[in-house]
Amino acid sequence: AQSVAQPEDQVNVAEGNPLTVKCTYSVSGNPYLFWYVQYPNRGLQFLLKYITGDNLVKGSYGFEAEFNKSQTSFHLKKPSALVGGSALYSCAVRAYTGGFKTIFGAGTRLFVKA
Amino acid sequence: ETGVTQTPRHLVMGMTNKKSLKCEQHLGHNAMYWYKQSAKKPLELMFVYSLEERVENNSVPSRFSPECPNSSHLFLHLHTLQPEDSALYLCASSQGQFSTNEKLFFGSGTQLSVL
Numbered sequence: 133a134q135s136v137a138q139p140e141d142q143v144n145v146a147e148g149n150p151l152t153v154k155c156t157y158s159v160s161g162n163p164y165l166f167w168y169v170q171y172p173n174r175g176l177q178f179l180l181k182y183i184t185g186d187n188l189v190k191g192s193y194g195f196e197a198e199f200n201k202s203q204t205s206f207h208l209k210k211p212s213a214l215v216g217g218s219a220l221y222s223c224a225v226r227a228y229t230g231g232f233k234t235i236f237g238a239g240t241r242l243f244v245k246a
Numbered sequence: 247e248t249g250v251t252q253t254p255r256h257l258v259m260g261m262t263n264k265k266s267l268k269c270e271q272h273l274g275h276n277a278m279y280w281y282k283q284s285a286k287k288p289l290e291l292m293f294v295y296s297l298e299e300r301v302e303n304n305s306v307p308s309r310f311s312p313e314c315p316n317s318s319h320l321f322l323h324l325h326t327l328q329p330e331d332s333a334l335y336l337c338a339s340s341q342g343q344f345s346t347n348e349k350l351f352f353g354s355g356t357q358l359s360v361l
Contacts, residue, residue, distance in 0.1 A: 175250070
């Protein structure tokens with residue numbers, strides 16, 4: 133079955149420090165991977181995606197993610213956290229199950245402390 | 247602004263009420279979706295419409311009834327809901343439904359409370 137796991141409910145990081153939000157996936161066939169961010173009282177916004185090519189993809193707001201096929205992971209990273217980045221981050225995989233579906237992880241809440 | 251607008255932002259209803267959620271997209275997209283978001287759970291896909299035709303219904307109870315009158319508008323009609331249906335309901339759209347790298351554009355959601 134296609135699935136996405138985000139092992140951490142919450143990640144706390146101090147402003148200016150690097151951050152990592154973890155994501156692993158399980159799909160049959162090629163994975164098409166996405167990260168979305170959700171600020172309070174808002175819908176999800178697309179951050180970045182991996183389809184093919186370079187394993188390191190760059191996205192909005194200075195975020196990047198590294199695709200690791202052997203570990204079936206797609207961790208989100210940022211070299212320096214900002215307080216304004218506190219939000220819910222959701223990993224997703226687009227997979228074919230009788231039609232293309234976007235399957236989401238449970239989300240990781242990121243708190244950036246000043 | 248993502249180009250997807252949902253109304254109302256908040257809704258409180260009793261179990262015997264009938265209400266509707268509305269979604270409108272201004273992006274010229276061909277596919278629209280309803281998702282349910284509950285705390286600490288993955289987004290649950292409820293319905294998918296492609297070119298105004300329902301292409302997916304993920305075993306959603308009949309007390310939720312979607313309607314897509316045209317490619318820009320999507321409704322979710324609610325009838326005799328249960329307290330466990332309280333959640334954030336998100337509408338999304340995408341260019342199409344059948345490509346691998348489709349990204350979704352979400353509205354801000356309707357926070358529904360069923361008393």
